[in-house]
Amino acid sequence: MPTRTRARNDSDPFEEALRPPSDETPEQELIRKRKETEARRVNDAIQEEIDRTAASEKKLTTIKLLVLGQSESGKSTLVKNFRLKYSSREFRQENITWRSVIQLNVVHSILQILDALSTLTDRPSTSYSPISPPSPSSSFSTTDTLPHSRSNSNVQLTNEQRALKLRLSPLIQVDRLLRDRIGTEEDQELGGKFSEFVVRAGSAWKSAIHRQPGRQIGDENGSVDQISHLMSMCKNDMIQLWNDQVIRGLRVVRKLRLEERSGFFLDSLDRVCSVGYVPTDDDVIKARLRTLGVNETRFNVVYAPGLTTQWRVYDVGGIKSQRVYWASFFDDVDCIAFIVSIGAFNQYLEEDPEVNRLADSFDIWHKIVNAKLLAKVHLLVFLNKYDLLERKLASGIRFNKYITSYEGRSNDATSCTAYIKTKLHNQLSESKHEVQSFICHVTSLTNTTSSGHILAAVTELLVTKALSHTQLIN
Numbered sequence: 051m052p053t054r055t056r057a058r059n060d061s062d063p064f065e066e067a068l069r070p071p072s073d074e075t076p077e078q079e080l081i082r083k084r085k086e087t088e089a090r091r092v093n094d095a096i097q098e099e100i101d102r103t104a105a106s107e108k109k110l111t112t113i114k115l116l117v118l119g120q121s122e123s124g125k126s127t128l129v130k131n132f133r134l135k136y137s138s139r140e141f142r143q144e145n146i147t148w149r150s151v152i153q154l155n156v157v158h159s160i161l162q163i164l165d166a167l168s169t170l171t172d173r174p175s176t177s178y179s180p181i182s183p184p185s186p187s188s189s190f191s192t193t194d195t196l197p198h199s200r201s202n203s204n205v206q207l208t209n210e211q212r213a214l215k216l217r218l219s220p221l222i223q224v225d226r227l228l229r230d231r232i233g234t235e236e237d238q239e240l241g242g243k244f245s246e247f248v249v250r251a252g253s254a255w256k257s258a259i260h261r262q263p264g265r266q267i268g269d270e271n272g273s274v275d276q277i278s279h280l281m282s283m284c285k286n287d288m289i290q291l292w293n294d295q296v297i298r299g300l301r302v303v304r305k306l307r308l309e310e311r312s313g314f315f316l317d318s319l320d321r322v323c324s325v326g327y328v329p330t331d332d333d334v335i336k337a338r339l340r341t342l343g344v345n346e347t348r349f350n351v352v353y354a355p356g357l358t359t360q361w362r363v364y365d366v367g368g369i370k371s372q373r374v375y376w377a378s379f380f381d382d383v384d385c386i387a388f389i390v391s392i393g394a395f396n397q398y399l400e401e402d403p404e405v406n407r408l409a410d411s412f413d414i415w416h417k418i419v420n421a422k423l424l425a426k427v428h429l430l431v432f433l434n435k436y437d438l439l440e441r442k443l444a445s446g447i448r449f450n451k452y453i454t455s456y457e458g459r460s461n462d463a464t465s466c467t468a469y470i471k472t473k474l475h476n477q478l479s480e481s482k483h484e485v486q487s488f489i490c491h492v493t494s495l496t497n498t499t500s501s502g503h504i505l506a507a508v509t510e511l512l513v514t515k516a517l518s519h520t521q522l523i524n
């Protein structure tokens with residue numbers, strides 16, 4: 051059987067192709083050599099860039115940020131702002147998932163108004179009840195307790211109000227459907243009639259929504275899921291309920307300050323309850339979903355070409371019973387963002403109704419600045435819900451009524467904020483530990499534009515500190 055062997059004088063075809071032609075002139079040789087030199091230069095430059103990138107990626111710095119603060123202070127809102135700024139594609143891919151949460155926020159608010167109505171005498175009447183509407187300048191109540199003189203016993207619903215209540219009763223079913231869809235749990239600790247719905251931290255609730263598209267209701271013009279259909283059917287009645295002057299008066303008397311509560315969308319009912327509604331970025335930022343446990347969010351921040359920092363942000367539960375888990379993170383983070391809801395100065399903790407929310411924040415801050423494990427940590431403070439503080443003070447609510455140490459100082463947002471800042475600073479100065487740095491920002495985290503600027507400054511600062519620590523820059 052013949053074997054194929056290469057003839058001794060066979061040359062390598064690759065080598066042959068590269069070999070200059072035997073009849074090459076001196077001019078052609080010169081041009082060829084120039085071309086070869088240029089090709090080598092380009093090749094070396096590419097290789098250098100590859101090496102540089104590989105080297106900087108090896109030195110990729112991780113920044114771990116722990117977000118602390120009482121429940122509803124704005125921790126998750128801060129994390130959402132980070133995602134919107136640095137991971138906007140992924141953030142926006144989830145916008146539609148948040149629709150169910152926003153729908154539940156709406157239904158929750160409406161059911162609270164209906165519940166307040168149900169305490170009134172349910173006798174038919176053709177005239178309006180004697181509750182006086184609030185002053186047009188304010189939707190906030192300046193009263194702290196329900197005035198007993200305005201007892202509900204004589205108040206009657208009109209026929210129209212009773213019919214409105216009836217027409218909105220499908221929302222009870224919508225509430226159940228939405229809770230099933232999102233997979234909310236009963237909160238064992240809060241457990242009040244309208245206590246917040248809660249989900250476990252992580253993305254399981256998002257997957258659950260995708261797995262259950264909901265029953266479709268359709269005709270020849272297409273189909274829509276049952277929840278959106280029912281919401282749109284009730285839309286005009288919800289708008290009527292929200293705008294009813296008498297019911298507005300009742301809300302003031304009952305201290306049902308929905309505007310200052312989490313997940314308030316009643317001023318956008320027309321848009322939010324329309325079929326085909328897709329939440330905007332701002333809607334997602336405003337949506338309220340209470341989580342149990344620790345949420346870890348990761349994103350990268352490109353500081354300069356080839357210089358990327360990896361961020362890990364831990365968002366933890368804020369109600370009192372969850373705070374015991376905070377300390378387990380202390381020795382492993384570079385920075386703590388402590389959120390104080392300054393707009394909640396006249397509110398009390400849901401889990402402990404005796405405790406003023408601002409006083410509670412001072413208490414938490416005291417524990418943070420006195421924790422030995424935090425000696426090496428950068429501290430960032432966000433004095434959040436400034437918009438709410440402004441609105442409440444403008445409506446006549448007095449800051450010193452709740453924070454008595456404020457005494458007779460001016461009742462304006464700038465002075466009150468400066469006072470809070472000084473108080474936090476003094477607590478820090480009294481601590482026996484020295485922290486790495488302390489920076490304080492006044493924020494309205496539901497305003498994505500102003501928050502974006504603040505986050506850019508915060509990121510720049512922390513990246514610079516982290517990188518100077520690793521001697522990548524100095």
Ligand SMILES: Nc1nc2c(ncn2[C@@H]2O[C@H](COP(=O)(O)OP(=O)(O)O)[C@@H](O)[C@H]2O)c(=O)[nH]1
Pocket residue numbers: 119120121122123124125126127128311312313314335336337338339368434435436437438493494495496497
């Ligand atoms: N008006 C106003 N609402 C805010 C602000 N920041 C957060 N919220 C709202 O407050 C609610 C609670 O915020 P969230 O981030 O869920 O609180 P967490 O429990 O600390 O995670 C949400 O409905 C937010 O939209 C703010 O600066 N102003």
Ligand SMILES: [Mg+2]
Pocket residue numbers: 125126127339340341365
């Ligand atoms: Mg949260």
